[in-house]
Amino acid sequence: MSELVSTRIRNTAGKLGLPHLAETIREYTRRADEGKMGYLDFLDLVLSEELAVRDDRRFRQGLRLSKLPHHKTLDEYDFSFQPDLDPRKVKDLAALSFVEGKANAALLGPPGVGKTHIAVALAVAACRAGYSIYFTSLDDMVRNLKTAEAAGRLTNKLGTYLRTGVLVVDEVGYQPLERAEANLVFQVISKRYEKGSIILISNKTFSEWGQVFGDEVLATAILDRLLHHCEVISINGPSYRLKNRLQAIERENDVA
Numbered sequence: 191m192s193e194l195v196s197t198r199i200r201n202t203a204g205k206l207g208l209p210h211l212a213e214t215i216r217e218y219t220r221r222a223d224e225g226k227m228g229y230l231d232f233l234d235l236v237l238s239e240e241l242a243v244r245d246d247r248r249f250r251q252g253l254r255l256s257k258l259p260h261h262k263t264l265d266e267y268d269f270s271f272q273p274d275l276d277p278r279k280v281k282d283l284a285a286l287s288f289v290e291g292k293a294n295a296a297l298l299g300p301p302g303v304g305k306t307h308i309a310v311a312l313a314v315a316a317c318r319a320g321y322s323i324y325f326t327s328l329d330d331m332v333r334n335l336k337t338a339e340a341a342g343r344l345t346n347k348l349g350t351y352l353r354t355g356v357l358v359v360d361e362v363g364y365q366p367l368e369r370a371e372a373n374l375v376f377q378v379i380s381k382r383y384e385k386g387s388i389i390l391i392s393n394k395t396f397s398e399w400g401q402v403f404g405d406e407v408l409a410t411a412i413l414d415r416l417l418h419h420c421e422v423i424s425i426n427g428p429s430y431r432l433k434n435r436l437q438a439i440e441r442e443n444d445v446a
């Protein structure tokens with residue numbers, strides 16, 4: 191390829207918003223020469239590579255905006271430590287049919303069993319598949335909505351939790367809510383109903399949600415919308431955090 195043609199392609203690629211092509215056109219042509227590619231094969235190579243680069247850029251940007259506490263995947267989850275948890279059920283969720291169907295997933299169990307890890311892994315998979323994601327604790331969401339309501343900006347702030355394709359709500363049940371606070375949660379659940387997925391993490395059984403939301407009727411209304419289309423996974427095994435702490439203590443004792 192002549193330098194003149196190469197320069198023209200780089201300039202055109204830049205104008206089309208294809209910076210990767212502008213930077214790598216010589217590498218593409220080298221691979222095409224070595225593979226003795228035809229015109230269509232070469233075009234397929236360029237377009238496939240550009241799409242992969244764009245998808246990866248979108249994925250990394252989505253993770254950056256998601257506010258996820260970490261980016262762990264299911265491959266990093268130790269299913270052997272939770273023998274009562276069926277890995278197939280979790281991996282079926284990772285296929286994201288519930289997200290495609292705008293349904294929900296609920297992960298229930300005591301602290302430390304890996305609920306948040308699984309929820310984050312599902313969110314990362316959804317982000318990889320092209321869905322927007324947003325992570326929040328219930329306490330943070332309620333506090334932000336209350337602040338916005340007091341400032342007359344509730345509708346705008348609700349959009350933060352309604353626009354995203356997958357909303358991950360952690361720590362449901364750690365702090366009881368007042369009825370006005372529970373009503374704000376109801377608004378989010380109700381407005382997302384059959385319009386976007388929620389992945390919810392709670393240390394409380396659903397029968398205890400009346401205490402969490404301070405009102406049995408309101409809790410029932412929330413559960414009615416949340417559970418209508420919902421996959422529920424209960425994890426009742428030992429705590430990973432306690433396991434790691436006990437291992438650290440054992441190491442310290444061995445050294446001593």
